[in-house]
Amino acid sequence: MKRPTIHDVAAAAGVSRGTVSRLLNGDKYVSPKARVAIERAISETGYVVNRAARSLVTQRTGSVVMVLSEPQEKLFEDPNYSTTIRIAIRMLAERDMSLVMMLAGDAGDRERVVRYVRGGHADGVLLMSTHAGDPFIDALRSGPPAVSCGAVVGSEGVIPYAAADERLGARQMTEYFVAQGRRRIAMITGPMDTPGGIQRLEGFADVLGRKASKKLIAHGDWTRASGERAMTELLERAPDLDAVFVASDLMAAGALAALRSAGRRVPDDVAVGGFDDSSVAVSTHPPLTTIRQPLAEVAQETVRLLLALIDGEQNVEPVILPTELVIRASA
């Protein structure tokens, strides 16, 4: 049984294609009589528009493509992705648009994304955790609007984005340590080619100034193992530290393990602060004091930005949203 077309609906309603099309697309010039007849015909025939045919003529696809950069550190990104995906789907659905997913892990993937976008298969591009200096960002500029969820290091000016105020979050945690009277505060950062890596360190330095010596800073790669390693390193370099701000909860879990092995009590001997307020934060022992990012709002604003651009808005500003200190037992 063939799917009903707009012709079938028109015939059933006793009007022409044009009138049905006008109703479907919200044109005001449709008589009340025609309107009810068409609406009945649509529900009777079970008609649903053929998007392919529509986009052939409108040059629009009714879809947005979300591009996932896929680095090794999968674990870290997960909750972030999931929330964002859900919110994007929901917001797009309200406009009857759909979300297509693509990966940009290797060069082949990126090539495919560029072809897809250049080929006009999406009305907009939503970048997720794209890396610094990714060459394919340039390739995207000639196509439909693109935005990023989280800043794209090095391309903040060219790709609009919404993000949490990572720097503020780092300041909140560091100030909390200071207010508690901690004297030797160390930090474990993320990779320094990601916004989270860079800005959380900046916030830390904002508060501590000269006291943020190189000796008290170690780098991780967002993994649990790297957090453990970095903590061990810090304990060697500065055995007298009494607090450590770790740039992610997962790494903080690793740091906790290292501290336990070294026989330090948390928070008595060493206060530990995480970042993200992810699910690990509550399952560690002790539970982590951490920084909550407004993930849902960031996702929302990102999509809103993209939709505005698709609607033809010209100058959109990046959106930066505040973080929040969540106090638990570790500090």
Added chain:
Amino acid sequence: MKRPTIHDVAAAAGVSRGTVSRLLNGDKYVSPKARVAIERAISETGYVVNRAARSLVTQRTGSVVMVLSEPQEKLFEDPNYSTTIRIAIRMLAERDMSLVMMLAGDAGDRERVVRYVRGGHADGVLLMSTHAGDPFIDALRSGPPAVSCGAVVGSEGVIPYAAADERLGARQMTEYFVAQGRRRIAMITGPMDTPGGIQRLEGFADVLGRKASKKLIAHGDWTRASGERAMTELLERAPDLDAVFVASDLMAAGALAALRSAGRRVPDDVAVGGFDDSSVAVSTHPPLTTIRQPLAEVAQETVRLLLALIDGEQNVEPVILPTELVIRASA
């Protein structure tokens, strides 16, 4: 600047549309001379096929829609979703197909999914963690092929699926407890309208037989809090229990907290086993002995199933993959 069409390519290569189309679609009857000319023309013009036009005539969309049921217990599903999404994207990309995401949280969402699928906007449907007796499963049957990642309770016969052998996993853990000489083994299950809820209990009962008394079984809803609650309940009902099999790592983390409050040592007084081998399993204290599910393989097989159906295969069998016991400190 207009995007080049197949006409432009044909003109540039000095052949007709038909020949270009044949090359694009892998038809063998294209002369070597034409082939190179066309390939050059394609890369010179930067041509990429217009999917809308293609699907208008082929009646195929080149896309698969993944439908996410969105219950409250988001946290539990996340890692699962992320892996599956990635694998699906990757496998579909190999065939130049794309993945569209939809939500099926409330009735409105489901209505939208049905419309989308019925409207012929996808060549296949990939169901994720669909609930028992979901009415919209029937609505999907008249459309393109549908498969599920994980069994759909009550529809195992109608919706093909790939899944981990949950029952086996539960047996593995329970047998391990028995082998260790545990005598009073309790269980905290998941919701009894999910495959994980039902089958993990079945496996438990397989091993214990009559010894799996009602008194030793409590129910959770996959959340951490529910695990804690259920554990407290069990301790009241059966203070002498010496092991507990918890149907998810997250709930097990909750159970661990309850045991600690009650002053029981793990694993000395009570052995605790989880399920999933998720990221929480390694961040609890002590780390969880748990059951690893072959998530990636399940995802792969699910997609493979769907692609086979899309290719016209008729009788596909469900695929069930073995789980594995991962021994850590909690048992």
Added chain:
DNA sequence: GGGATTACTGTGCACGTTCACAGACAGGGA
């Protein structure tokens, strides 16, 4: 040498929409 086969190519049509245009009808003002 003629017919059959094989390898390859070009052309018209259909897919289901939207959009621009033209036209019909009614009501109001001069």
Added chain:
DNA sequence: TCCCTGTCTGTGAACGTGCACAGTAATCCC
């Protein structure tokens, strides 16, 4: 009465592709 304006409707063309078909040229077999 006539024209104008506003509301509503139908129609033809176009979007870019794949496919069936017809056609050509070369090769092969008897």
